[in-house]
Amino acid sequence: MSMKTLLAAAALAALATGAQAQVKVGMITTLSGGGASLGIDIRDGFMLAIEEDGRDGLEIIVADDQRKPDVAVQIADEMIQSDKVDILTGIVWSNLAMAVVPSATAQGKFYLSTNAAPAQLAGKGCHPLYFSVSYQNDNLHEAAGAYAKSEGYSNPFIMAPNYPAGHDSLNGFKRFYEGELAGEIYTELGQTDYAAEIAQIRASGADSVFFFLPGGMGISFLKQYADSGVDLPVMGPAFSFDQAILQAVGDAALGVKNGSNWSKDLDNEANAAFVAGFQEKYDRLPSLYAAYGYDTANLMLSALDTADVTDQEAFRAALAAADFDSVRGKFSFDTNQHPIQDIFIREVIKEGDIYTNMIVGTAIEDRSSAYVDECSM
Amino acid sequence: MSPILIAEQVLNGLQFGVMLFLMAAGLTLIFGVMGLINLAHGSLYMVGAFAAAAVAGATGSFLLALVAALAAAALAGALVELVVIRRLYNRDHLDQVLATFALILIFSEGTRWLFGSFPLYLDIPAWLSGPVTLPGGIQYPLYRLALIVLGLLVAVGLWLLISRTRIGIQIRAGENDREMIAALGVDISKLYTLVFALGAGLAGLAGALVGAIQSVQVGMGEPVLILAFVVIVIGGIGSIKGALIGAVLVGLTDTLGGIFLPELFKLFADPATATATGSAFASMAIYILMAAVLVWRPTGLFGART
Numbered sequence: 255m256s257m258k259t260l261l262a263a264a265a266l267a268a269l270a271t272g273a274q275a276q277v278k279v280g281m282i283t284t285l286s287g288g289g290a291s292l293g294i295d296i297r298d299g300f301m302l303a304i305e306e307d308g309r310d311g312l313e314i315i316v317a318d319d320q321r322k323p324d325v326a327v328q329i330a331d332e333m334i335q336s337d338k339v340d341i342l343t344g345i346v347w348s349n350l351a352m353a354v355v356p357s358a359t360a361q362g363k364f365y366l367s368t369n370a371a372p373a374q375l376a377g378k379g380c381h382p383l384y385f386s387v388s389y390q391n392d393n394l395h396e397a398a399g400a401y402a403k404s405e406g407y408s409n410p411f412i413m414a415p416n417y418p419a420g421h422d423s424l425n426g427f428k429r430f431y432e433g434e435l436a437g438e439i440y441t442e443l444g445q446t447d448y449a450a451e452i453a454q455i456r457a458s459g460a461d462s463v464f465f466f467l468p469g470g471m472g473i474s475f476l477k478q479y480a481d482s483g484v485d486l487p488v489m490g491p492a493f494s495f496d497q498a499i500l501q502a503v504g505d506a507a508l509g510v511k512n513g514s515n516w517s518k519d520l521d522n523e524a525n526a527a528f529v530a531g532f533q534e535k536y537d538r539l540p541s542l543y544a545a546y547g548y549d550t551a552n553l554m555l556s557a558l559d560t561a562d563v564t565d566q567e568a569f570r571a572a573l574a575a576a577d578f579d580s581v582r583g584k585f586s587f588d589t590n591q592h593p594i595q596d597i598f599i600r601e602v603i604k605e606g607d608i609y610t611n612m613i614v615g616t617a618i619e620d621r622s623s624a625y626v627d628e629c630s631m
Numbered sequence: 632m633s634p635i636l637i638a639e640q641v642l643n644g645l646q647f648g649v650m651l652f653l654m655a656a657g658l659t660l661i662f663g664v665m666g667l668i669n670l671a672h673g674s675l676y677m678v679g680a681f682a683a684a685a686v687a688g689a690t691g692s693f694l695l696a697l698v699a700a701l702a703a704a705a706l707a708g709a710l711v712e713l714v715v716i717r718r719l720y721n722r723d724h725l726d727q728v729l730a731t732f733a734l735i736l737i738f739s740e741g742t743r744w745l746f747g748s749f750p751l752y753l754d755i756p757a758w759l760s761g762p763v764t765l766p767g768g769i770q771y772p773l774y775r776l777a778l779i780v781l782g783l784l785v786a787v788g789l790w791l792l793i794s795r796t797r798i799g800i801q802i803r804a805g806e807n808d809r810e811m812i813a814a815l816g817v818d819i820s821k822l823y824t825l826v827f828a829l830g831a832g833l834a835g836l837a838g839a840l841v842g843a844i845q846s847v848q849v850g851m852g853e854p855v856l857i858l859a860f861v862v863i864v865i866g867g868i869g870s871i872k873g874a875l876i877g878a879v880l881v882g883l884t885d886t887l888g889g890i891f892l893p894e895l896f897k898l899f900a901d902p903a904t905a906t907a908t909g910s911a912f913a914s915m916a917i918y919i920l921m922a923a924v925l926v927w928r929p930t931g932l933f934g935a936r937t
Contacts, residue, residue, distance in 0.1 A: 449886070
């Protein structure tokens, strides 16, 4: 084959792909290491919605950030500059979101958050092209704080990893709990041994324990806590008791209360279809991360139905309308483009051989975020 | 801060150190005897944990799971030595690092392919679970106590092996002069495979023991590997005694630093800032310790003087 025909073929191929994919979506998420179960659930939930929709002209590029901010930044640059994506999504961890989102939106790309939503991006750092479909970081912790107050706990020990979402977590808890604390500590992100922290809890004279430890961190802590002989009641956000954690922890988590904006038993049509569809396709129960992925994809698809992604004003308005069937039932965006939604309290139960959660009450109705007034949009 | 809390934290540091020792002992032997930097040592730790979780799931026996972990990791180690490592002894360290880094990726993806990305369930057996009350009223998990005892037993066993047996003599001789012991008729390649399998088996055992209180997941070995390298640098490369003392030092520094540094900062800063900066400094503590030891003794505490 001569050089000329080769070039012509390449040009044709480029044209062909160019014509096929009108909208490109880049998903940066954690698919390896201790946080992999979160990213995999986000991806699977997202892809389920895309497959159910089945439209042409949509290309999803998925890449693994390994929970490393530098890797995430590198992937984002590649997606923006060489893949020329229109929309970015998928980041699990707030420190990665802080490294990627501001620069992506500054380069004129939409970012739809499937999970991480740090305070900085909900308040002063809000941006017209940034939407959080999941929550604002503080929300689920606020629910746990409200629960602690309503239960009459007067001296909880609170703990979270030392990264943006960890700070948001403890701030959120304190905002709605409002009382005295027995202790407040930040652990390392990715820490696996909590013997030292458990000893501090034992010595602190606390009457309850609130902790935010997603993924493998939660598994380690709960197993060690159960074995330590400290039997104070524990509570936390849903992240500390997600589907993957519960299966690895077993009986130790039964009966624990946690704050969540989603649960598999939420009674609405979209949720029933989502839970059934997810189980059928992946042969496991979805977690809340999968629910956020699914909602994000459906929100994006609903906006693509009414607006062209290249017309940023129109597409932004279409997203803000939130005209899709959320698995969370009630769902709308506040002015800082973070959700207004109900936050529930769930309890860990056992269904047959499977550990899961069930809703036992509503902690906060129509919760927006604490930082909405700081956002000047 | 009560004495009970301090005593409990010292036990925690000791337990952490003893588990680090199991990792570092293999690493330091392999480095000392064969002159090989084995980054894939953390993968063998993971192999042990997964083998234990799989066997415990199938049979329900924790002891069988430990045996399986030891065997699977030793077997994987021997296989890796025969297939890959053997070709690297005469290469420089950069080639070794590259090849063993590739092994990490292969092990991680292979494990993911076999077991999936979700953490596995491996629990403490009923007869080791729950706390016991120690003299002085300290409540401490029985399992962690068992880890300390087991780790110290392994240390004694290793010391006997190295100092009192024929194989031990060969290992020590191999450390000093590999050409000479080959000339004396010792099958050096068999010895290398054995040492590698021994180191791998210890890493696998550590993975299984720690997996029962943490989570068994892909990539669990790498953070421990970094600490194990710190341990052997502090202890002196090739020295089992150095590995034990280095491991306990690192374990105690890490655990006690995490408790006392935030308390220290609370003396002159508000609690929130103190906690944040204190924990930041605590995570640096072991590296500061390593730097200090290296300034004082450039070859580590028990390293060969050159």
